[in-house]
Amino acid sequence: MRPVRLTVATAAAVVAALTAVTGCSEKSDASGDGTIKVAASDSSCEVSAKEFPAGKVAFEVENKGSKVTELYILFPDDRIVAERENIGPGTKATITAELKAGDYEIACKPGMKGDGIRQSVKATGSGAAVKRSPEADAAVAAYRKYVQEQADETIPKAQVFADAVKAGDVEAAKKAYAPSRIGWERTEPVAESFGDIDPKVDVREDGLEAGQDPEKDWTGWHKLEKSLFEGNKIDDNDKKLAETLMADLAVWRKKVGEAEITPTSMANGAKELLDEVATGKVTGEEERYSHTDLVDFKANVEGAEKAYELLKPVTSKTDPALTAELDKQFAALNNLLEKYRPNKAAYEFVSYDKVGEAERKELSDGVNALAEPLSKLAAAVAK
Known part of the structure; x- marks a missing residue:
């Protein structure tokens, strides 16, 4: 976010x-x-x-x-x-x-x-x-299916999180927090295309607009993250916020099918996801209380890679050199992330506050190495 x-x-x-x-x-x-x-x-x-x-x-x-x-x-x-x-x-x-x-x-x-x-x-x-190739049309159709699937899969995971909050179970809510966000993080550029759903669901405290009161106007995952991981508590307002979160996510899920999706929006969305990693995850700002940044990081990369893989039948014809470079850099960044995934069978990563400055620099360099060729994807798709 x-x-x-x-x-x-x-x-x-x-x-x-x-x-x-x-x-x-x-x-x-x-x-x-x-x-x-x-x-x-x-x-x-x-x-x-x-x-x-x-x-x-x-x-x-x-x-x-x-x-x-x-x-x-x-x-x-x-x-x-x-x-x-x-x-x-x-x-x-x-x-x-x-x-x-x-x-x-x-x-x-x-x-x-x-x-x-x-x-x-x-x-x-x-x-x-705009005239499109059959490959481009197929990519759009497949990506639309993908974002809908991610929304559908997010709801039950978010419900587990919300139910734990409403039950006042701090430890269960902490455990369910990061998994509840994976589908959202994979498809965030599409999620952000629906009115004010994104600011309601995923805004950080420093992302509030001027004049908004953090006590009254801040809603969504990160407000609950602060209560759970910094305050180590759940109050009555948090329980209400959990219900609001589910209501907002239900609106998002319903609207996903209405999103305007084009090959270039897919390509630019992939770049946006890498920008999200560079400006929020690598810095540790996104999950500043839970330190689950690497879960978001991986989900952002997966979402970007999905869009790219679906567009590859197009770009392999228009710019094969770019396609080869993107294959290389996605593989390198994924391999780097695996170093922080002790249990390869689970979608779990080490707490980001345990990652040192040198390791964060290595991750940042990996993101930058991918971001440069990824910024050229939209132009390749539009040829």
Whole structure:
């Protein structure tokens, strides 16, 4: 779960490539190759074209400010079409997106806080469906089935956790906590695409919006994690929160079948999962009370690898060298994670507070080695 997000956050499903950028005037055209350029600073968000043809759209963004920023492409109701996080000062990022004809907003988010600095844009034309290969269509169908299965499997595991909380059984709740999150972590980019479900279910305390009260407005897994692992207790409010968690997860499960999924959204979602690992799991921030970060880490990697494996029949034709590199780096990172899995027959990993700085650096290097080629997956899929 990312630490901060747009007020009506949702994420994922169509999406894109970010890279370099310069400023632009309101009426200016896209670059000669059709790329839309975005110039982000601490106080502005300028786009090179306010209108562009619907279909596969490339966005190039450069952070010219002094703060880390994020870029969002939003539907009019604030659902996220595409996003890229953690774009550092002076750096560039890349996304490639499939956009239907219609109105959108582009939001730059300096400091990764608030609603962002926004520009209204329009994708024009018939909005005809992008032509896809049979392999790409098969990948989308299989991935849709996968995310539904993960949601279906999460509910009974989360119910075990919620029942333990409601029974006041601290030790049983602790044991059930990490397993209850695996399916969510594998498919988080899709999970984030439904209104405010993700902030209700998976937000950390430091991810609350300005003005939200941690005692009144903080809900979901991590609020319960703090009570269990830091407070070592369960109170009446926690028992109510367990019921709320199950209600929110039921909404998520129901909506999974409605998610907009494209080959490029699958590819960008895989990269988002690696970003989740880099910014939350490797640092130990995600599971700061339970120290079950490596369970989330493994689930994120599995979700990213599933999307990639389903897209491999496409990328093996469009970019065989990239496919070979991704095979290599996924295998390397999985092998590295196995070092922290004492019982290979169980989905259990060592407590992350027992992992030293040198080992964390090794894990971080493994994530970075995979993240670089994975950032090219969407472009390979869109060829």
